[in-house]
Amino acid sequence: MSRRLSTVDPSKKWSGPTRKYDLVKEFVIAFLVIAVAALTLAGLFSSPDEKAITLQSWSKAAPADFVQTAAGELAGTTTSASYGPPYNNAADGQKILGISPAKVVGVHIPINPAQSFVIEPLKISADVPTRAAIDAWNSAPEKVRTGWATAYADALAKDGKATSLADTKNEYGPVPTLVTSLLAMAKSGGLDGALTTSDTNMPTNFTKPLLFLADGGTYFSDLASAQHLGGDQWGVMNETGSWPGQSWLWLYSFWYQIDPFKSSEDADVLVMTLMGVLSLLLVFLPLIPGLRKIPYLIPVHRLIWKKWYRRSSKS
Amino acid sequence: MRFLEINLNHPAHYFTFGPFSVSAGNLAIIIFMFLIFAAALILPFPDHDEHKPQSSSREES
Amino acid sequence: MAAESSWTAKVRSATVEKFEPEDLLPDHQPAYVSSWIYVFGVLTIASLAMIILSGFVLTFEGPAWWHSSNVGHYVNSVHLWSVELFFIFMVVHLWGKFWMAAWRGKRLATWITGCLAFFASIITGFTGYIIQTNFDSQWIATQAKDGFNAMGIGAFFNTLNTGQAILLHVSLLPLVLGIIVVWHIILVRRKGVVPPMEEVDSATRSVETMEVKK
Known part of the structure; x- marks a missing residue:
């Protein structure tokens, strides 16, 4: 019943069809795009600088x-x-x-x-x-x-x-x-x-x-x-003024909003340890049964490689 | 060095849902991430010249 | 070549001889490398380059320059927005690699170095936030100390010691992050871009079999 479209061994070096690609050109274009974006965003939005308290x-x-x-x-x-x-x-x-x-x-x-x-x-x-x-x-x-x-x-x-x-x-x-x-x-x-x-x-x-x-x-x-910087206000990911902050700390910040962490005297050590464990899960995700199957169960890859699957099914 | 500055130096607007609270600035960043991810999946990638399999010198045992 | 017994020869055969020039600087890619999802890795690297360049300027002028100079404030803004772009593209890159199960085919080390780069970036970014020498850095430093202290780390990494944080942010951590990123890129080039997943309709059993087969 399985529609096997290819029998590629991912550990083998690719010997199938290739396309032209220019790594150096790609990097130069990417750098120019980022440079223009960063210089423009900096000009438009500036950055926060609330004076230090003495x-x-x-x-x-x-x-x-x-x-x-x-x-x-x-x-x-x-x-x-x-x-x-x-x-x-x-x-x-x-x-x-x-x-x-x-x-x-x-x-x-x-x-x-x-x-x-x-x-x-x-x-x-x-x-x-x-x-x-x-x-x-x-x-x-x-x-x-x-x-x-x-x-x-x-x-x-x-x-x-x-x-x-x-x-x-x-x-x-x-x-x-x-x-x-x-x-x-x-x-x-x-x-x-x-x-x-x-x-x-x-x-x-x-x-x-x-x-x-x-x-x-x-x-x-x-x-x-x-300024919404308190630990119980998701302050870890917030910034002074209306600027975006460290949004990548959302999960760390999240635990402080809920019990048992919110009301615990040991909240910091509990949250830090939990984040350590979750970080290890991410690092070793490819080895963890169940978690590593998610990309197979939710086939986002059908969209990523849609061209490839289309041509494979034709041939 | 400040051209056309959009002033963000004022108290932020916060969106709150249950235990979740996110500033407009952070929410904009997060939405942007989902948008570019979705765009990368959906938008067609320009076609390139394709080449037949290379010679066996590129093959590794 | 394999009979060589000198240490130098062993290191050479384990490192430089593993690479073909066209792996390191390729002008062709497998035909399946045809999606916009592949641009986020290079955009992350480009953002990092922009962070380093703006960081050079801030380094030469010192940590308090940007409070009193309009040019300094602008360079600080470039540094901040490059960081925002860097994290945006890095996280989207991570999402993409997750959905491609890009660890397949002996690419576990590539996945792990990518995760380590993410964590090293978070710590480096954090030290940047606490050396702003303004209200934000004072608040973040006094709050974050409790997390590090609770873990016993605070004794060695004291967020209130601004001098220590400056040294970490501009020398040690960029070096660590730089090594991890270079290592990650070398692994990507060495192993090549992961091929498409086989399509499996029902149970993931056959996928597991395929994974073990390698």
Whole structure:
């Protein structure tokens, strides 16, 4: 019943009829087509360039968010303060099948947010009350420090709009002074410099300022959400403005929109692992029974080689 | 260097269906891909001179 | 020739002697190579060439040039749109090769190198997005770090380390992608274009038999 139109062995070198073909000419034409297309698209549509955020611009635009974040760094409640590896040992990192790959690898980029983001940069300051506040912070036991910072962070969060609060019950210790000094330093632009040059005078690494910025409660993430860049908004494949983004990441982005990934604390490790498995399926698809039969079951090849099949059936 | 620029520097339009959400820009790219794929299958390819089987020197055992 | 025992002779017979000049630069193709589906591979390569050329200009001027120069912004736009074209044609090329079951006839390595080129392109493109030195790159870097950190990769590939990402994007990853692409093209030329599939009406049994027969 099978209509065998040809008995070509695909592993043998072709010895049937051929047609003229000019590989070099084909490439040159293809390159010219692409060059004209790219130059024209670039001229017509340009490309996005939303200005980078600095700690200075953040502290000026949303000072309350900034001071809440700074107090949170001292209290150890921000994302990076409670992150775990590769930054610190505050948590175990995301788990898959009971294993945390991050913990296995360990701390490689050591960051103690209270020290790295607040205390160390403030040491540059020559301001006497600030220096006294640093000394008071450093000489207090851990438990006392956390108590001060947590109380102040909670009070700031409760108020919502304040950039500083009076210590009426004497429970914040040196924290208000530290946070207020850091805000002033950030507004002056000094904190951007201090965080990027803390490891080297010629910085190429922006881990500290970016981690601090990403710890922010609302400012940075609201700007991103407004541009549909949030992870739950298919943000991975979106771009600022109306430009097309990395649409080839659609499948990676998709998993973050559905359960169980959407609501999982381990979403990243689960999605990355799943994509790894799916990528292997694509790589080894020709060896996988079932999947490799799809092109036979849905005969798109009838269209691709329609001329060839037509002439074969005639002969 | 900006001739006839079509300004895309404004909030994008999004199409949402259930859990799916796609920007107009990305959707345009995806539709374009399906269109050129379909066109490549359907549009006739220009004919070329055909040659009979080559000599056996091109044959590999 | 086969009796040669030197390492050089063995490498020669395993590599250059496998190629005939007309395989590498053919002026004839099998008669079945007659469809527009065959143009997407070369369009992908042409887009890659355009990406590299615009990338050269951006490299010579440095990563922040394009924020302050109109010419720089235009070259950045050419780079971006070449990338969009590159991925469009690469994915359509992949669709075409899938529906042709182009892995037939000992072409598995060609399929695999093509997939690897796709993945290497995604990673290279990603590193390009995080070295834009603008809001988009800040957001992408701070978000993507969680994925890499969760896998334990973040300890070595830190998306927030812009200097590292620049080096990866302009040197290491293009080298890796370049090698994979050249390897892929050599395999395509060496094996030739896959012939049409045999038509099978009902079960795919006879197809399986045919595949094993080789």
